Structure formats: C-alpha cells, structure tokens
Amino acid sequence: MAIFLSCSADKTDSPQTGDITVVADESFENVTRVLKDRYMLFYPKTKINLKIKKENEALQDLLKGNARVIVMSRDLTADEKTAFKQKFKSEIEPARFAADGLVFIVSKASTLENVSVDEIKRRLLDGKNSLIFDGSNSANTSFIAKRLGIAPNDLQYSTLASNEDIITQINKYPNSIGVVGFNALSRPHNTESKMFRESVKILPVTDANGNSVAISPQTMKNNTYPFTRVLYFITNEAYFGLGNGFIRFSCSQPGQIIVKKQGLQPFYIIPREVKISE
Structure with missing residues (x-):
C-alpha cells in the first residue's frame, strides 16, 4: 500500500481527529460509504464527508483542494498527472483497495x-x-x-x-x-x-x-x-492526517474485511494468523 504525501503544510487534522471531504463516483458509493462510516465509529472525533460526483469531477475537486481524498478506477492521463505534479510538487501514488x-x-x-x-x-x-x-x-x-x-x-x-x-x-x-x-x-x-x-x-x-x-x-x-477493474484512492494530503489515516485503514485488515463483506474482492490478500499451542 502506498500513502501519497503532497507538499501542503496545513496540518489541521490527524488520523484520529478532523473534518475532510472524500469524493467518489456513484459506482463506488456503497463500499466507500461503509468504509468511511466504520472509520468514524472507530474514531468518533473524525468527520468524513462523502460527496458523490462523476469520476472526472472528483479529480477536479482534488486538484482544486475541494476534496482531500478521491476514489478512482481509471488510469490518469499524462496531462492529469502533470497537473497534479505541478499543483502538489509530487508524483501520484495510488492506494489500491478493491477489485x-x-x-x-x-x-x-x-x-x-x-x-x-x-x-x-x-x-x-x-x-x-x-x-x-x-x-x-x-x-x-x-x-x-x-x-x-x-x-x-x-x-x-x-x-x-x-x-x-x-x-x-x-x-x-x-x-x-x-x-x-x-x-x-x-x-x-x-x-x-x-x-x-x-x-x-x-x-x-x-x-x-x-x-x-x-x-x-x-x-x-x-x-x-x-x-x-481496480479501485484506488488518491490524496493531496502532505502529512499523515485524516486522509492518509482513512486510506491506511481501508487498505489494512479492518478495511479489507469490509471490502469483502461488500461482495467485492479485497486488493490485499490478508493471511490468517495461526497460533500453535505447545
């Protein structure tokens, strides 16, 4: 799992506190909504606002700073990657979480x-x-x-x-x-x-x-x-704040179990821990 860090210095939140916006296409609404609702149950001082927009509009919101995290399924074009790099002075690192x-x-x-x-x-x-x-x-x-x-x-x-x-x-x-x-x-x-x-x-x-x-x-x-197709997150967050905390949760064991319960295929195969008694 890759967590993207951009160059913004505004550290107004943390993985346990804060208020951010996540944007997803209607096709990905259900799994994204369950992931963010479960995250907020674990961390009651967080608020993740989910907005449903078409995929291209979600990307524009991310570039304009109107969203902290977006869900994508398609590869970005060369022009879109360039725009992202010019805006945030870093390369995109997708965080894949579901098939x-x-x-x-x-x-x-x-x-x-x-x-x-x-x-x-x-x-x-x-x-x-x-x-x-x-x-x-x-x-x-x-x-x-x-x-x-x-x-x-x-x-x-x-x-x-x-x-x-x-x-x-x-x-x-x-x-x-x-x-x-x-x-x-x-x-x-x-x-x-x-x-x-x-x-x-x-x-x-x-x-x-x-x-x-x-x-x-x-x-x-x-x-x-x-x-x-593979679903992945992109964030414009420069530090390990609420956006990256949510992404890490979604790509780790608790989030991947949620993905599986949604009937989708988790991107990460989670091995079962086997304890052997002596």
Whole structure:
C-alpha cells in the first residue's frame, strides 16, 4: 500500500481527529460509504464527508483542494498527472483497495443469457444506443472505452440519472442492456442490493476464447472476468492526517474485511494468523 504525501503544510487534522471531504463516483458509493462510516465509529472525533460526483469531477475537486481524498478506477492521463505534479510538487501514488467490475443487466423477460465482449463493442458503435449507462461522464463509460479500445467520443449509448432509472428502462425495453458497477448488486445482506438482483438478470460475459464468465469475487481476483477493474484512492494530503489515516485503514485488515463483506474482492490478500499451542 502506498500513502501519497503532497507538499501542503496545513496540518489541521490527524488520523484520529478532523473534518475532510472524500469524493467518489456513484459506482463506488456503497463500499466507500461503509468504509468511511466504520472509520468514524472507530474514531468518533473524525468527520468524513462523502460527496458523490462523476469520476472526472472528483479529480477536479482534488486538484482544486475541494476534496482531500478521491476514489478512482481509471488510469490518469499524462496531462492529469502533470497537473497534479505541478499543483502538489509530487508524483501520484495510488492506494489500491478493491477489485470491482462492470456488470451487464437485462430484464428478466429478455431472451439473452450471456453477452460477448464483441457484442458489447458492436452495440456501442452501431448507433442504436441499446446500452444504458448512468451518465455520460461516469467511471463506467471511461472504463469501458479504454477496455474496448474505443475513443470516448465514439461511444454511442443511452444515459439515465441513476441505477434505479436503468432498471426501470430495461424492464420497459427487453432488448436494452444496462451497465452498472458490481457494488450496486454485490452486497449480500443489503435489502436494496437484494431487490436490485431480484429485479434483473445479470449476464455472464463471453471472452475471446468463448468462455462464458460470471462476475464474482473469485473471477475478479483471478482477472478472468473481462470487465474487472481496480479501485484506488488518491490524496493531496502532505502529512499523515485524516486522509492518509482513512486510506491506511481501508487498505489494512479492518478495511479489507469490509471490502469483502461488500461482495467485492479485497486488493490485499490478508493471511490468517495461526497460533500453535505447545
């Protein structure tokens, strides 16, 4: 785990006290919210404000100093890395904490039972806008463009305001495919996630070798699911304050257990401690 230290000298907080803002895309909201809520339970004198914005907007907030920590899934461009270095006089050190993925959902009435990588690419270029995302500036569209080698401006798709709207739309139009982040569906004991899972059909993805792969923590862990991505934190904090404290917590054993309970794959494999009695 890498903790990034920038050059700011404003030490107004510590890992146990303070008030900061963390920004995450809607696709990463659930896991980020649980992590920050648990951290504040451990450290009652801290306040972590979570704001939900599109991934590109989150990065702008970090560069402007409006956020202390952001969650990202895509690699930064050369220009973005340069802007960060010029602003904070240091290189970016991502702190990876979870493997997530994109899932493709259809109405239960749909005849589709799986979808291939080639079919997804074809639908994004055929002008019929049959794939539905949660906003044109979301982490999901950025990720899929890079994954399929398509220029973002060449993507052709529909957008709706939220995951809930996507579910409504695909149930009206069975030929449509919704594209959402796995964490919206992955929480095993969450009522909202359970209702989401029960209202749609999650399509396995057929890879280039003809293998049909369903998303799961295991297929994300071994990277056999074709649309696996890694979530990571970036901070502009120059010292070991609340931002870096939260990041360290998320990447250490307590945080990684939370990630696992969210149905995602922890980035760090935590070995079990075995005590041998003499």
